[in-house]
Amino acid sequence: MLLEGKKALVTGARRSIGRGIAQSLAEAGCDVGINDVERDADAETTLDLVREAGREAAYFDADISSAEAVSRMLEAFMERFGRVDILVNNPYASENRPFLEITEAIWDRTLDVCLKGYFLCSQAAARNMAERGEGGSIVSISSVHAQAVWANDTCYGTAKAGILRLTMSMACELAPLGIRCNAILPGYMDTDHVFGQPPPAPGSAPDRIHSFIPTHRYGTPEDIGRAVVFLCSPHAANVNGVSLPVDGGLLLTGVP
Numbered sequence: 250m251l252l253e254g255k256k257a258l259v260t261g262a263r264r265s266i267g268r269g270i271a272q273s274l275a276e277a278g279c280d281v282g283i284n285d286v287e288r289d290a291d292a293e294t295t296l297d298l299v300r301e302a303g304r305e306a307a308y309f310d311a312d313i314s315s316a317e318a319v320s321r322m323l324e325a326f327m328e329r330f331g332r333v334d335i336l337v338n339n340p341y342a343s344e345n346r347p348f349l350e351i352t353e354a355i356w357d358r359t360l361d362v363c364l365k366g367y368f369l370c371s372q373a374a375a376r377n378m379a380e381r382g383e384g385g386s387i388v389s390i391s392s393v394h395a396q397a398v399w400a401n402d403t404c405y406g407t408a409k410a411g412i413l414r415l416t417m418s419m420a421c422e423l424a425p426l427g428i429r430c431n432a433i434l435p436g437y438m439d440t441d442h443v444f445g446q447p448p449p450a451p452g453s454a455p456d457r458i459h460s461f462i463p464t465h466r467y468g469t470p471e472d473i474g475r476a477v478v479f480l481c482s483p484h485a486a487n488v489n490g491v492s493l494p495v496d497g498g499l500l501l502t503g504v505p
Contacts, residue, residue, distance in 0.1 A: 251482040253278030256330040258323075258371045259286040260313055260404035261340030262291035265440040266390065270337050270471020270477050272444050275302035275476045279335065282326050285338075298444070305330075311395030313340055314358075323373045332381055335481050336374040338367040338389040339385055356404055364415070371419060376389040384394055384427025386481040389416050390473065391432045393496050397503070409434075413492050420490030427504055429489045431480045435473055436496025437462065443467035463498030 257274045259265045262283035268291075271281045285292055291505045299306035307329045311322035326333060329425050335368055342362035344355050371387050378385035394402050395409035412432055419430040442448070449467055459465050476495045494500050 250278035251478060251484065252335070255279045255334040255481075256332055256339065256483075257335035257424060258282045258284065258295075258309075258326055258333055258370075258374065259337040259339060260366070262337075263287075263289065266435065266438065266470045266473050267339045268295045268298065269472075269474040270339060270390075271306075271474075272298050272302065273301040273474025273478050274335070274337075274481075275304040275306075275472065277369075277482070278304070278404075280305040280330055281362050282307050282309055282330060283310055284313070284322060285340075286312055312362075313370055314361035316369050319366075319369045319373050321503060323370075323377065327377065330408075331373050332383075332468055333377050334383075334385050336385070336387045338365055338370055338387070338475055343408070345401040345405070346403075347401055348403050351404060359404035359445050364403070364411045367412055368415060371415070371430070375419070375423055375426070378428050379423075381427045384429075385429060387419065387423075387428065387430045388477050388480050389430070389432045391416075391434050391492065393436045393494060393500055395434060395492075395493075396500055409436075416492065417490050424489055429480075429485070431485075431488060431490065432492045433473060433476050434494040434496060434500070435468055435481070435491060436494070436499040437467045438473075439467040439469050442467075442471065443469050448472070460500065461502055462496070463501060466497060468495055468497060 257279040257289040263285040296306040311318040344358045391412040392409040394406040
């Protein structure tokens, strides 16, 4: 229970990687608030899984690209949990389009959610942490797309690269306040993997991508969640401003 009693907010958490992060934080002892743009069956499942781990859970709907919505979300989170110790930025919004087919609307929506939203949530949470004077941890989910180029990933890759630079600036400026900021770069993911089950066996994938990954398997939401727990824990007390690939070594190969 590395994080027993901590209060964590995970944005974009109703399913997939966000769910794995919420479950991992709950396993580590956190009460968890999950955010997304709608409260659907997926969101209810994530809330139930956090509660099954013996922790408190609450849902906060907000479009994080809106400063007003983020402010309301943090206010509601504070009313429910009293403080914020951990923020995990995770939302995803993008469309894969060739560069010459990217519209202004696609560009704006991707950057608004995947970069501006991370900034707004981080600033709001950090202000609360600073006022309380007990520090905290902010982890932002980037991607291997931040450091390697795929076809049709201009918007997404630009946002994910921006997250790394944002994390570096926050890590530098917020460290004197006891707030550590780090980023995680997932690689190819099996987002349907069931939490708590063994990871996919090496070479078990039906496609050729596995041959490019040194571990020969996709990552799982649990892999990302446990990396988040580490970065937020006392074991990472001197880890700050890091961009941590959790990609099975994919970036080492230079093959997208």
